[in-house]
Amino acid sequence: MLFLIMLAMISCKEENKTLLPVNIIPAPLSMVEEGGFYQINAETKILAEAGNAEIKNVADYFADQFKRASGIVLQSDEFKDGESGKGIIFKLLKTADSLGKEGYLLTVDKKKIILSAVTADGLFRGVQTIFQLLPPEIYSETVKENIQWNVPGVKIYDKPRYAWRGMHLDVSRHFFPKEFVKRYIDLIAMHKMNVFHWHLTDDNGWRIQIDKYPKLTEISAWHVDREHQPWDQVDKPKPGEKATIGGFYTKDEVREIVAYAAQRHITVLPEIEMPGHSSEVLAAYPELSCKGGTFYVEPGTYWPNLDILCAGNDQTFEFIEGVLDEVVELFPGPYIHIGGDEADKTRWIACKKCQSRIKTGNMKDEAELQSWFITRVEKYLNDKGKRMIGWDEILEGGLAPEATVMSWRGFEGGIEAARMGHDVVMSPGTHCYFDHYQANPDFEPRAIGGFTTLKKVYSFDPTPTELTAEEAKHVLGGQANLWSEFISTPKHAEYMSSSRMTALAEALWSPKENLNWDSFRQRINEQFKRYDVMGVNYSKGSFAVNFDLKFDNQKQEFAVNLTTEQLNPEIHFTLDGTAPSITSPVYSATLVINKTTTISAAIFVNGEMKEAPSVKNLVFHQALGSKVKYGVMPDSRYPGIGESTLVDGIKGSENHTDGLWQGFEGDSPDVEIDLGSIKNISSVTATFYQRWKSWIFLPEKIEVSLSEDGKTFAPPRSYKNTIPANQDGRIIEEFKVNFQNQKAQFIRLKAKNTGVCPPWHDGAGGKAWLFVDEVVVE
Ligand code: ACM
Ligand code: ZN
Numbered sequence: 001m002l003f004l005i006m007l008a009m010i011s012c013k014e015e016n017k018t019l020l021p022v023n024i025i026p027a028p029l030s031m032v033e034e035g036g037f038y039q040i041n042a043e044t045k046i047l048a049e050a051g052n053a054e055i056k057n058v059a060d061y062f063a064d065q066f067k068r069a070s071g072i073v074l075q076s077d078e079f080k081d082g083e084s085g086k087g088i089i090f091k092l093l094k095t096a097d098s099l100g101k102e103g104y105l106l107t108v109d110k111k112k113i114i115l116s117a118v119t120a121d122g123l124f125r126g127v128q129t130i131f132q133l134l135p136p137e138i139y140s141e142t143v144k145e146n147i148q149w150n151v152p153g154v155k156i157y158d159k160p161r162y163a164w165r166g167m168h169l170d171v172s173r174h175f176f177p178k179e180f181v182k183r184y185i186d187l188i189a190m191h192k193m194n195v196f197h198w199h200l201t202d203d204n205g206w207r208i209q210i211d212k213y214p215k216l217t218e219i220s221a222w223h224v225d226r227e228h229q230p231w232d233q234v235d236k237p238k239p240g241e242k243a244t245i246g247g248f249y250t251k252d253e254v255r256e257i258v259a260y261a262a263q264r265h266i267t268v269l270p271e272i273e274m275p276g277h278s279s280e281v282l283a284a285y286p287e288l289s290c291k292g293g294t295f296y297v298e299p300g301t302y303w304p305n306l307d308i309l310c311a312g313n314d315q316t317f318e319f320i321e322g323v324l325d326e327v328v329e330l331f332p333g334p335y336i337h338i339g340g341d342e343a344d345k346t347r348w349i350a351c352k353k354c355q356s357r358i359k360t361g362n363m364k365d366e367a368e369l370q371s372w373f374i375t376r377v378e379k380y381l382n383d384k385g386k387r388m389i390g391w392d393e394i395l396e397g398g399l400a401p402e403a404t405v406m407s408w409r410g411f412e413g414g415i416e417a418a419r420m421g422h423d424v425v426m427s428p429g430t431h432c433y434f435d436h437y438q439a440n441p442d443f444e445p446r447a448i449g450g451f452t453t454l455k456k457v458y459s460f461d462p463t464p465t466e467l468t469a470e471e472a473k474h475v476l477g478g479q480a481n482l483w484s485e486f487i488s489t490p491k492h493a494e495y496m497s498s499s500r501m502t503a504l505a506e507a508l509w510s511p512k513e514n515l516n517w518d519s520f521r522q523r524i525n526e527q528f529k530r531y532d533v534m535g536v537n538y539s540k541g542s543f544a545v546n547f548d549l550k551f552d553n554q555k556q557e558f559a560v561n562l563t564t565e566q567l568n569p570e571i572h573f574t575l576d577g578t579a580p581s582i583t584s585p586v587y588s589a590t591l592v593i594n595k596t597t598t599i600s601a602a603i604f605v606n607g608e609m610k611e612a613p614s615v616k617n618l619v620f621h622q623a624l625g626s627k628v629k630y631g632v633m634p635d636s637r638y639p640g641i642g643e644s645t646l647v648d649g650i651k652g653s654e655n656h657t658d659g660l661w662q663g664f665e666g667d668s669p670d671v672e673i674d675l676g677s678i679k680n681i682s683s684v685t686a687t688f689y690q691r692w693k694s695w696i697f698l699p700e701k702i703e704v705s706l707s708e709d710g711k712t713f714a715p716p717r718s719y720k721n722t723i724p725a726n727q728d729g730r731i732i733e734e735f736k737v738n739f740q741n742q743k744a745q746f747i748r749l750k751a752k753n754t755g756v757c758p759p760w761h762d763g764a765g766g767k768a769w770l771f772v773d774e775v776v777v778e
Contacts, residue, residue: 020152023526026509034153045087047079054120071143088113103159124265136529162477165508166195172202173484175247180490189264191505197269212322215284222246226299234300267333276343279307290351312353341391367397375400418474426462435483439541441655443612457503498538543610545601553625557594573601623777631670638663652773666767668753689771690731696769699751704737706744
């Protein structure tokens with residue numbers, strides 16, 4: 001009803017007024033720019049309905065920020081409905097309305113601003129819109145002089161698409177101080193998001209004070225110092241070595257953060273991991289393990305992660321219930337997250353107590369034992385008036401009756417749960433893992449892997465088309481996760497999260513019809529100005545240049561298009577391997593490349609290079625564009641770009657997941673290249689990759705044989721590997737076999753996989769990977 005009135009108002013728009021820029025993110029549901037503006041100055045009054053503390057809190061929040069940035073203290077006055085007061089009016093609508101809990105109406109003309117909503121949540125979201133209508137300096141923590149605090153004339157009707165719009169922060173892998181947690185909450189608030197998922201416990205540190213179990217903060221919160229080593233290559237703690245790295249939040253600090261979030265109309269969702277990702281608990285309370293012994297709080301990742309709480313021991317549940325009693329007291333939100341992910345069952349299989357529990361409970365297997373475990377914890381939480389949420393592994397062995405599922409291994413777990421009538425929060429790794437790379441890994445700080453660009457995040461739709469309308473109602477919304485294995489400082493956490501949070505906010509708030517990538521990538525530059533004022537270390541990954549390559553086999557040339565996430569950027573490039581500068585040619589049309597070339601390209605704004613140049617090496621050789629037959633196909637997870645991968649002229653990068661490498665698990669590739677006609681061959685060079693930490697090893701040797709007719713092959717020539725399997729790092733190695741101008745049309749290449757990981761390796765006896773790319777024929 002109110003929406004219809006709004007539309008009627010919208011149609012009375014006046015003509016011929018100059019418009020101030022409006023760049024609201026997330027884009028509102030409907031907005032009309034009316035021209036003109038309201039100026040906030042020392043005369044402006046804040047008019048809030050009398051006797052309503054919630055409204056006053058929102059009005060005070062607005063006035064506080066305005067004062068910080070402008071130095072102006074806005075006077076308050078009582079607003080009585082029916083009056084046509086001048087100033088900034090905050091009011092609640094009397095009747096429940098299509099606006100819902102978080103929607104708001106905002107009208108700005110030259111006499112007043114009226115912000116109205118059904119609840120204070122809606123008013124708070126509306127305040128974020130007013131901030132975004134003001135100059136970016138409104139986000140300043142110090143007074144900015146000579147700013148006209150003009151709010152453009154608009155009429156806005158706005159409400160979110162999804163009720164759950166979350167951001168997660170892992171404070172276990174690396175501990176983040178209270179001040180940063182608050183800043184992170186401020187970022188969530190400015191994006192009109194409403195859930196802060198606080199990942200408080202994991203193998204690398206327990207982060208919350210629990211009075212009943214003091215050793216959790218004395219022991220489980222600390223690990224030995226391995227700050228100088230890469231997270232995935234740390235040395236194990238030595239016996240007796242002092243644990244000095246870590247930290248935790250006291251109960252008072254937790255209360256302070258919960259209150260800080262509440263003031264921003266954000267719910268804090270605490271996560272207490274079980275039954276896996278809990279070895280830090282065992283370091284303090286080894287009696288809760290299956291096998292006993294000594295446990296350390298690990299200073300990095302070790303894999304596989306077998307240690308787990310014993311499901312057959314009643315003490316485990318006494319512990320969990322004792323912890324949850326105190327957690328429930330601290331967090332007023334409706335949900336408690338119990339983790340549930342990646343619980344390896346090896347220990348349970350070998351444990352008498354766990355096996356006895358399976359038997360007496362008539363359970364089929366360890367998956368059912370996990371389900372029984374989680375269901376028991378759910379009952380405990382439900383009895384305390386809380387709902388339980390867990391990662392999608394809690395589906396395995398049967399979902400607890402009331403559980404909500406957070407789907408991280410893709411959308412499938414969420415789909416399955418929604419079909420069973422359970423609520424779901426979508427958080428698939430493909431779109432929502434902000435620990436992934438966001439631009440070319442060659443130029444980015446080390447990340448855990450993956451590739452989740454701004455555009456990918458923007459394309460996130462939490463509601464899969466497979467769901468019926470009825471099932472889709474169970475999709476509460478979406479959330480991004482910031483795991484901190486490779487994120488050790490607040491500045492780096494900002495770098496990984498802030499730009500992508502802006503894209504996620506719009507994907508979760510704005511109606512699908514309003515999502516527009518071109519509009520968004522123009523508006524995000526205004527968001528970057530706000531971040532500049534706030535001193536947020538945002539990623540400029542959207543300024544990176546990408547290469548879109550097409551090879552024309554007939555003409556033997558590449559057509560190269562340079563693309564970016566920026567709208568209409570100024571790209572300068574070089575073709576000689578040097579870095580581009582402002583005087584290098586400007587990219588305006590497809591580049592045609594017909595010889596071995598290094599392309600370097602970067603975006604310039606106001607004469608300044610915005611992000612490190614992107615570089616692409618194109619290699620021309622005799623096999624370019626040839627047909628390739630495979631004896632064994634690559635693993636489906638690492639297919640490269642298909643059957644042209646080895647002869648496409650494009651070399652794989654140091655990131656083996658860049659989509660350019662072909663991976664073989666345990667298998668030895670065996671390919672036959674057809675050059676199309678007989679040619680003189682002087683050498684065949686294949687490129688391989690080694691990274692033992694990822695179970696990828698160079699081949700033992702390669703064998704190359706030549707044939708003129710494809711039937712009779714000359715005896716093979718070989719090249720043997722000389723690099724040790726335990727050599728650290730990401731190794732790209734060329735294996736070259738020479739010939740004396742031998743005539744051939746067919747080339748057969750076999751590369752011998754080492755087969756299994758060596759005895760000293762974490763994965764000893766497991767299948768070894770072999771990664772191969774370009775086979776250069778000269
Ligand atoms: C997860 O990423 N293990 C939930
Ligand atoms: Zn056990």
